[in-house]
Amino acid sequence: MPLGEVVRDKSDSRYCGVETEFNDDMPQLLALNINGGFDFVVSPLMDPSYRPSLMVAGNNGAGVPPFAGSDLVLSPSQWSSHVVGKISSWIDLDSEDEILRKDSEIALKEEIAWACHLSLQACLLPTPKGASCANYARCVNQILQNLTNMQSSFLLFISILKLWLRIPLEKSDNDAMNGNSDHLAVVSGKPEHSLPTGSSELAVNHIDGKLVMVAGVVIGLQRHPLRPYLDYVAYLYQRMDPLPEQERFELGYRDFLQSPLQPLMDNLEAQTYETFEKDSAKYIQYQRAVSKALMDRVPDEEASMITTVLMVVGAGRGPLVRASLQAAEETGRKLRVYAVEKNPNAVVTLHSLVKLEGWENMVTIVSCDMRCWDAPEKADILVSELLGSFGDNELSPECLDGAQRFLKPDGISIPSSYTSFIQPVTTSKLYNDVKSHKDLVHFETAYVVKLHRVARLAPSQPVFTFTHPEYSITRSNQRYMKLQFEMPNDTGSALVHGFAGYFDATLYKDVHLGIEPSTATPNMFSWFPIFFPLRTPVQVPPGSPLEFHIWRCCGSTKVWYEWCVTSPSSSPIHNSNGRSYWVGL
Numbered sequence: 001m002p003l004g005e006v007v008r009d010k011s012d013s014r015y016c017g018v019e020t021e022f023n024d025d026m027p028q029l030l031a032l033n034i035n036g037g038f039d040f041v042v043s044p045l046m047d048p049s050y051r052p053s054l055m056v057a058g059n060n061g062a063g064v065p066p067f068a069g070s071d072l073v074l075s076p077s078q079w080s081s082h083v084v085g086k087i088s089s090w091i092d093l094d095s096e097d098e099i100l101r102k103d104s105e106i107a108l109k110e111e112i113a114w115a116c117h118l119s120l121q122a123c124l125l126p127t128p129k130g131a132s133c134a135n136y137a138r139c140v141n142q143i144l145q146n147l148t149n150m151q152s153s154f155l156l157f158i159s160i161l162k163l164w165l166r167i168p169l170e171k172s173d174n175d176a177m178n179g180n181s182d183h184l185a186v187v188s189g190k191p192e193h194s195l196p197t198g199s200s201e202l203a204v205n206h207i208d209g210k211l212v213m214v215a216g217v218v219i220g221l222q223r224h225p226l227r228p229y230l231d232y233v234a235y236l237y238q239r240m241d242p243l244p245e246q247e248r249f250e251l252g253y254r255d256f257l258q259s260p261l262q263p264l265m266d267n268l269e270a271q272t273y274e275t276f277e278k279d280s281a282k283y284i285q286y287q288r289a290v291s292k293a294l295m296d297r298v299p300d301e302e303a304s305m306i307t308t309v310l311m312v313v314g315a316g317r318g319p320l321v322r323a324s325l326q327a328a329e330e331t332g333r334k335l336r337v338y339a340v341e342k343n344p345n346a347v348v349t350l351h352s353l354v355k356l357e358g359w360e361n362m363v364t365i366v367s368c369d370m371r372c373w374d375a376p377e378k379a380d381i382l383v384s385e386l387l388g389s390f391g392d393n394e395l396s397p398e399c400l401d402g403a404q405r406f407l408k409p410d411g412i413s414i415p416s417s418y419t420s421f422i423q424p425v426t427t428s429k430l431y432n433d434v435k436s437h438k439d440l441v442h443f444e445t446a447y448v449v450k451l452h453r454v455a456r457l458a459p460s461q462p463v464f465t466f467t468h469p470e471y472s473i474t475r476s477n478q479r480y481m482k483l484q485f486e487m488p489n490d491t492g493s494a495l496v497h498g499f500a501g502y503f504d505a506t507l508y509k510d511v512h513l514g515i516e517p518s519t520a521t522p523n524m525f526s527w528f529p530i531f532f533p534l535r536t537p538v539q540v541p542p543g544s545p546l547e548f549h550i551w552r553c554c555g556s557t558k559v560w561y562e563w564c565v566t567s568p569s570s571s572p573i574h575n576s577n578g579r580s581y582w583v584g585l
């Protein structure tokens, strides 16, 4: 029974389980806890007195490990939905005692094999016993490797075991467990300890999004001893504020890799325009920028005499036309608008909008690519929104270079500039998703993604800036940047899977718009970050700088990025010649 049907997070955080002692009557243990209102138990699968080395064939039947009942004691769906296996806590894979160490390896493998046989969703591993856990890491890595192989040889609907690793909440320099597997989740909370049966003391762990309460369980009680705690957690959960609309919208996109739009080469669909148009935060910023530009351009005393020519280039279905007209109304300035759009389907909607709103006297629609439009007059203000998650990656520079021909020499471009930003990230989830395609192309592609399960390893740094209009005769849209990232000293060693990219645009003077985390425009959802993966993750030891290079390259038909790392180790150049990923001109 999930904690509540709150319109919110559909993740595992609504589930609550109980960590129990070994009980060889699994059906009764499960019935008690499920009837008590919990969703699952975290239970030892094996009798804790069992040691492989003490097992001689025949002492408990036929050399069979003493698991808690046969697989038939629960139905397959009960095993897979309601039981998380708790691997024996006596297991010490790095013990100096060779017998104990060997017993530990055998028991761990037996228990994991049994958990796979039962199709359990997860197993909770014992906490490593000491500071040194090399053999622990080796054994877990072997298991993860086997689980990964199982996943690739099974159909997708078969769920593969996850390992939960409980790490004490204290700092450790041990990197041996650094890994990339989707099958490994870290458990935060108190270190493992058992509580006496019927204890009123409670330990709560947060594991892989689920909540696990730890306590002894008193068989036979009418009411579950932890029920008051469960009720209170449910009460707190249901009292939480509903997610803001933006986060609700973004839930389904978390860590989901998408190809960036190609609005120049392709024609956007109605649905995409509709999503843009819901983003009022973006249009509020544009309206502010246009208002300020209008007031700078036309003094109050001339407001009734001068008509400003404003061109929206890449008008889509018209939201920037509306924002501009509203800015004119709010500042009392007169406006003549040209709406230039190359997507003929969007132009259909533009026409009906103009008619519906009665803007025929003010707005002229031009169905044309701005790079080849022969404008009947020059503009005072050029308004565009051709920005991608990385600023220039949807070819705003190339389009606006073509459009500035029809901007007056003292005319204003909104935006007046934009800058991309980048930072290194750890993200096993995205790395594994890219890797699952098993080809080079996917490792050399930049993705748009709502970053969720990521560690941002250093503050983002500016990469490329474009300014409009740009009249320099040596103007070029090719760029190169070398960046050095210093990881904070207390991060320890980090595994870099790639780089997260953002942009910030100056629309006009102090009015900006962007997604760079430290300055992001609040409540704006039109852009998710961009992600540049690395073919092989780079291990960065504490204190060593990470050196990253990125190029923006331009050809006659396409623009593309190339990137690489040169320190602490060198990666290949990614996407050489735009062989895997490019944006069409």
Ligand SMILES: C[S@@+](CC[C@H](N)C(=O)[O-])C[C@H]1O[C@@H](n2cnc3c(N)ncnc32)[C@H](O)[C@@H]1O
Binding pocket: 263, 264, 267, 268, 273, 276, 277, 313, 314, 315, 316, 317, 318, 319, 320, 340, 341, 342, 343, 346, 368, 369, 370, 371, 385, 386, 387, 399
């Ligand atoms: C990101 S959308 C923004 C649309 C609209 N301004 C909005 O905010 O909803 C960019 C628009 O510019 C148009 N576009 C891109 N390149 C263009 C070009 N070279 N000439 C004319 N329109 C272009 C696209 O078709 C698309 O409608």
